[in-house]
Amino acid sequence: MPEKLASKPREDGGIQLQSHCPLPGGPLALEHHRCESCNVRMLSICSALDMSELSEIEHLSRPLCYSPRSVLQREGETSDTVFNITGGMVRLSRTLPDGQRQIIGFAVPGDFLGLDLGENIVFSAEAINQVNACRFQRNAFVDFLAAKPTLMRRMQALTASELTHAQDHMVILGRKNADGKVASFLINLRDRLARIEHVVAHIPLAMTRQDIADYLGLTIETVSRTLSKFAKQKLIVITPDGVRLLNEEKLRILGEL
Amino acid sequence: MPEKLASKPREDGGIQLQSHCPLPGGPLALEHHRCESCNVRMLSICSALDMSELSEIEHLSRPLCYSPRSVLQREGETSDTVFNITGGMVRLSRTLPDGQRQIIGFAVPGDFLGLDLGENIVFSAEAINQVNACRFQRNAFVDFLAAKPTLMRRMQALTASELTHAQDHMVILGRKNADGKVASFLINLRDRLARIEHVVAHIPLAMTRQDIADYLGLTIETVSRTLSKFAKQKLIVITPDGVRLLNEEKLRILGEL
DNA sequence: GATCATATTTGCCGTGGATCAAGGCGCGGG
DNA sequence: CCCGCGCCTTGATCCACGGCAAATATGATC
Secondary structure (H helix, E strand, O other), X not given: OOOOOOOOOOOOOOOOOOOOOOOOOOOEEOOOOOHHHOOOHHHOHHHHOOHHHHHHHHHHOEEEEEOOOOEEEOOOOEOOXXXXXXXXXXXXXXXXXXXXXXXXXXEOOOOEEOOOOOOEOOOEEEEXXXXXXXXXXXXXXXXXXXXXXXXXXXXXXXXXXXXXXXXXXHHHHHHOOHHHHHHHHHHHHHHHHHHHOOOOOEEEOOOOHHHHHHHHOOOHHHHHHHHHHHHHOOOEEEEOOEEEEOOHHHHXXXXXX | XXXXXXXXXXXXXXXXXXXXXXXXXXXXXXXXXXXXXXXXXXXXXXXXXXXXXXXXXXXXXXXXXXXXXXXXXXXXXXXXXXXXXEEOOEEEEEEOOOOOEEEEEEEOOOOEEOOOOOOEOOOEEEEOOOEEEEEEEHHHHHHHHHHXXXXXXXXXXXXXXXXXXXXXXXXXXXXXXXXHHHHHHHHHHHHHHHHHOOOOOXXXXXXXXXXXXXXXXXXXXXXXXXXXXXXXXXXXXXXXXXXXXXXXHHHHHHOOO
């Protein structure tokens, strides 16, 4: 099952909490916002910092903008940077020797890339739509971390929370049928976006059907059929750039098995 | 698919690195070993401690022995303790509302239970065979942690490593067929046990076939059939208490897809 | 050693989701 | 406006794995 690379990503729909950056060709540097007024501060590791620490870390970070389909880090390579995602959506994936892909998660604003603080990259991270991120030199970040116990504690809590989330996903992959997988995907995504934006009526699906399939351990056809079926059952409405949930209760029940 | 609870576990085969404890009925207190001479010290979080810190933590820990099928912690409940596993094997599992079970991992000596440091237990932990563990009061442990940055750093590294391992397992669950799942299970278990004991000729399978199935997202019949097939192909030999790998190379290739 | 309980294996058959194939849709470029 | 290229959908068929049931192995108890 060789990967066919998608070529024209959607640039719409995704969550965007920060300013725009117009051009492709490597990440574009953004003028520095004050961390103080960062919209994802309380969602990210930075919530552990007080105002003075915040201005310290501001000097360590480089706010960047990644265009759709650009790569933040590539599995198997090494990297000396870590990221704090502040806008857009990032696809995190691993590839099997035979080319099959498993998407292990979608990073949204507030998420941190590089929790393991090691130089070896174990999963790829690609911008799905326009992505804003604060980039840090890993060494500088580690040093800063060593000097700020509350931040270290926050990193630990975040990593543990990611671990729990990974376990949730194991349950989905190992024990749910196609309906259950797609239903819980929609519900989970809704809940996640609700923590960031507060508009939940419409769920933008910035990722492709193939991405969803690779996330849920299904094929693109099964994802498409299942969504069509849900639409036929009046559980959702499929729009050009996402879905609207009509019967969240029923979806939640479906998602339980 | 209601769970039928196994009733008579094997008490053999599993890894045992610490002393024996004869009786069931709640965990049995063990005389305290010196942490200094603990056989899993360098595998566990304790590797971050120097001799003086080691004797400090020794006073916080209670070495216990759990009999097969006893429960260290139960999903959905709360707990004020955390564990360092020093002997035996522990089954970590989650249960879906409809009773289906997903085993999210098998803890072996050196592994830590309670990485999230929260009071809510998100997965059950049950002794598969006789298990030895050092138990800590969570509050006391957290306080100790706050005073020992190197230990905190070690916890973080361990949590991140668990996260990576969880991602590996997502790939297995989402993208591998039955042969690939069973083959990588055997190879991974072998590699893991090799880090602890150094005898690798024979892999003891302390867990039941049902456990393996619930770990790999398969049914017990498929696990059994696959193992039989591997045996017929001379890749393994099935013994009463485990398997012996005959053709590790071929298994490794099978495990790649 | 006989009995019993549970775990495991094996055969048979059904099905959910994969695979193969054929359009349809949306969008950017000429 | 038309064309071409991906993405998405839908239908038809296949097959790996699940579900069921019966046979067998293992180990515990008396």
